Amino acid sequence: MDLAPVRLTVAGGLSFSVLRAVLQWVAPVPLKMIFDNVLSRHRVPGVLSWLPAGRVELLYALCAGMVLIAALLAFASYGANALLANAGQGVVFELRRRVFRHMESQSSAFHARHPVGDLLARLGGDVQAMQSVVINVVPVLVENSITVAGMVVIMLVIDWQFSLLAMALLPVLWWVVRHYMTVIRATQRDARRSEGLASASAQRTLTALPVVQAFGTEDDEADRYSALAHDGLSAGRRAVVLQSRFTPLVGALMAVATALVMVVGATQVLAGRLTAGDLLVFSAYFRGMYSPARQLAKLAGTVGRGRAAAERVHEVLSASQHLPERTRPRRPPTAAGALRFEQVSFAHPGATPALEHVDLDVRAGTTHALVGATGSGKSTLLRLAARFADPSAGRILFDGHDLRDLALRWLRAHVAYVPQEMALLRPAVWENIAYGRPGATRAEAIAAAKAVGVQDVLAALRDGYDTKVGEGGVGLSGGQRQCIAIARAMVRDAPVLLLDEPTTGLDATTESVVLGALDRLREGRTTLVVSHQLAAVRGADRITVLVGGRVAEQGDHEQLLGAGRSYARLHRSYGSLLAAESTA
Secondary structure, eight states, X not given: OOOGGGHHHHHHHHHHHHHHHHHHHHTHHHHHHIIIXXXXXXXXXXXXXXXXXXXXXXXXXXXXXXXXXXXXHHHHHHHXXXXXXXXXXXXXXXXXXXXXXXXXXXXXXXXXXXXXXXXXXXXXXIHHHHHHIIIIIHHHXXXXXXXXXXXXXXXXXXXXXXXXXXXXXXXXXXXXXXXXXXXXXXXXXXXXXHHHHHHHHHHHHHHTHHHHHHTTOHHHHHHHHXXXXXXXXXXXXHHHHHHHHHHHHHHHHHHHHHXXXXXXXXXXXXXXXXXXXXXXXXXXXXXXXXXHHHHXXXXXXXXXXXXXXXXXXXXXXXXXOBOOOOSSOBOOXXXXXXXXXXXXXXXXXXXXXXXXXXXXXXXXXXXEEEEEXXXXXXXXXXXXXXXXXXXXXXXXXXXXXXXXXXXXHHHHHTEEEEOSSOOOOSSBHHHHHHTXXXXXXXXXXXXXXXXXXXXXXXXXXXXXXXXXXXXXXXXXXXXXXXXHHXXXXXXXXXXXXXXXXTTTTOOHHHHHHHHHHHHHHHXXXXXXXXXXXXXXXXXXXXXXXXXXXXXXXXXXXXXXXXXTSHHHHHHHHHHHHHHHHHHO
16 A cells, blocks of 8 residues: 555654653653642752742642643644544545555455455445444554653652562563454454354345345345344454453453552652652553553553454455456557457356357458357357456457457456446436546547447437436346447447347337447447347348357357257247247
């Protein structure tokens, strides 16, 4: 992370912390002098001989000094807390931005292992828990660390034997703090994991709510969510119980240590080896020395949540499943869009190969169709062409360049991808069209819709191109979403067009509109199209039939029909289906 923007703020906060520590060191001195030099008439030390000689005047001066120290201490505390908290928020913002960018850069394999809801929980709740630690705990610990270091030195100077006695219980206190903090962190880790799973469950259910309601499984999904949320609640309750034990235990240990100090200190005063003021200062420093442990006990839950959250965030950041790029990737000055697949195979780890030894040659400016049964590897080929993943074997060439040698941003800028599930990422229709090219205007989005001939479909919406789109495209039909997808691809104006089932689920009228739009979109572009509906591929320059991840046959429509093999059987099945639909 780049922490340069907050370095000055951190430096300022630490400076105020040092000032606060110094003031804490000197704060007990006026009270000591009131006891020793005003009430007990001890001589004022030579370094303070400039103070008033009269007892009443000295009392007034020391009281004024106490007020001044308190005012300066308040100012220093405000400066340290404000600056360190602001710096902490800056660090957390940078962390949140970095985590989001890291999630964006990961491959599909990473996102297949991490549900969206869990990632959102890490990006939101976990980073928020870390922010609480940075803002509420770190400044306190920084200030106390500096303060305690100085107090220990001063105590040793006053009476090193007495100081060692006062610190005798520190090892026991340290063990108690470490033990409880470790257990609380583990409990909070379980709580955060359960909360992430509950968030993932809720996200899946709400995303598929029409299906849930259609099958009447609301109660089942609610029970599943409740069970996961209850696991988080139980872990959170265990953490509360642990903290409830931790805080009084620390208080009891401090009470024992205080009693020990007072017994020995009072004995030293009675014996004349310490003054009452020395014991007073010593007691004040003693309380300051144990203060971090007391505050840590109070903030144990916050610290435990923060550390557990930090582990979960680190788990995401340490996962590196993004597609590798060359140190100096290529960015050719022009792109014709020719694609070539050479002995391409692909399989997810531990899964059956989706593709095996596929050879395809897609000439620039031509349309190449991929057909075959479900699961034959058609969509996988499209994803490999856009480099959402790399082949397990073989290579894919773009204008003669291996995709792995090209800059990923350059490649994606020269590819327009229309997936089966249309993603709508902006509130208005025109904004979703303009999403195809960063910086595209409303006028350019409308022009793209007109260029592919879908303006009548989109202009007929309630508010035309300004119609607001619901979550997941709610309020739009499948055909309307597909028209937006095609117009978005037109805005992109890339030389390579990848179409994955562009007419699935459309009625005959809308399909006719979409097919006409696709014809206009394909003009002058290299197009790789996947479809079960042969009407969408009949006019392709070349058709490849995939069976079980392998190339079964290739040719144009007439050649494949004449061969009487897989394509011909698909064509007969498609014709029978159309006939049955027309009869119905």
